[in-house]
Amino acid sequence: MADTSARTLRLLTLLQSHRYWSGEELSTRLGVSARTLRRDVDRLRELGYPVEARRGVDGGYQLAAGAALPPLVIDDEEAVALAVGLQAAADGPVEGIAEASVRALAKVVQVMPTRLRRRVDALRTVTVPGVWRGRDTADDRIDPDTLTATALACRDTERLRFQYGTADGRTGERHTEPHHLVRLGRRWYLVAYDLVRHDWRTFRLDRLTAPAPTGAHFRPRTLPAADAAEFVRAGLNAQSRPHRVEVLIDAPAATVRQRIGHWSDIEEVDEGRCRLLMNAESLDWPAMAVGSLDVDFQIVSPPELAALMAAWGERFVRCTAPNKQAESAP
Numbered sequence: 001m002a003d004t005s006a007r008t009l010r011l012l013t014l015l016q017s018h019r020y021w022s023g024e025e026l027s028t029r030l031g032v033s034a035r036t037l038r039r040d041v042d043r044l045r046e047l048g049y050p051v052e053a054r055r056g057v058d059g060g061y062q063l064a065a066g067a068a069l070p071p072l073v074i075d076d077e078e079a080v081a082l083a084v085g086l087q088a089a090a091d092g093p094v095e096g097i098a099e100a101s102v103r104a105l106a107k108v109v110q111v112m113p114t115r116l117r118r119r120v121d122a123l124r125t126v127t128v129p130g131v132w133r134g135r136d137t138a139d140d141r142i143d144p145d146t147l148t149a150t151a152l153a154c155r156d157t158e159r160l161r162f163q164y165g166t167a168d169g170r171t172g173e174r175h176t177e178p179h180h181l182v183r184l185g186r187r188w189y190l191v192a193y194d195l196v197r198h199d200w201r202t203f204r205l206d207r208l209t210a211p212a213p214t215g216a217h218f219r220p221r222t223l224p225a226a227d228a229a230e231f232v233r234a235g236l237n238a239q240s241r242p243h244r245v246e247v248l249i250d251a252p253a254a255t256v257r258q259r260i261g262h263w264s265d266i267e268e269v270d271e272g273r274c275r276l277l278m279n280a281e282s283l284d285w286p287a288m289a290v291g292s293l294d295v296d297f298q299i300v301s302p303p304e305l306a307a308l309m310a311a312w313g314e315r316f317v318r319c320t321a322p323n324k325q326a327e328s329a330p
Helices: 002-017 023-030 034-046 076-091 098-111 114-126 144-155 228-238 253-263 284-291 303-320 322-328
Strands: 051-054 060-063 158-165 171-184 187-194 199-204 208-217 243-249 265-270 273-280 297-301
Touching: 002 023, 002 034, 002 060, 023 034, 023 060, 034 051, 076 098, 098 144, 144 158, 144 171, 144 187, 144 208, 171 199, 171 228, 187 228, 199 228, 243 284, 243 303, 253 265, 253 273, 273 284, 284 303, 297 303
Parallel strands: none
Antiparallel strands: 051 060, 158 171, 158 208, 171 187, 187 199, 243 273, 243 297, 265 273
């Protein structure tokens, strides 16, 4: 019985990780006969999992949306709470769990009945997330349906069409083979192979609208990078940024790398000092990043950064002077 239960759980995991499996593929993965596979599928159905079967030469199985969620896993109220919680985690600032939250959300939505999806949508509509957003992220918000649809297309290796707006304001349709979602900072990126341009591309999800899975599946291509995150970072670094920042910091490289190394290169100078290198569109972010370290530093370049931070320092001193405080008192 223990082997049977473990195999059934393995079968469920496989069905949740891919949109459609042929019967032969599942039998091979589980190491069982076609007859045993059918019995395991029937056992999942008895537990409430909506498994659909396709007969014929290319027959197989897939997990579909059902009339009710599996009774031995979570009930309706828990399902709604789970979906809303996962969406909040995907939108939130906690490092390391956002991508896992999107993957889990895609699995929950896949088997969620329509009546529960409506409740989740209603909660999302009337809920305002209390997440801090920088001044340059007001237009970077992503529609949760876009996020989920894109994640499902990546998971199912299904070709995806969508409308995409470029930085210069042009909008056009893209036809892609989606590979992976990447979250850097507070932005989401889709790494995909563009079937029209015949090359790999990175797409910002906040500029992507109307994602439409085509139903056509594909064999994944080899990404020209170690992983999707490296591919996105390489593309961003190649973009034109007017400011090349170099700062010597009186702190160990490991400490600085942990604090602000996500968007910069940190090189060790000696045991107690390091060099920060960064390409920036605006000098505001480097100024805030370096200032947040609470250590001494020396600005090597550009001189505009030194002038900006000097102006900030003068303003801070002026605004915190005793006379200034007395003037502002009621």
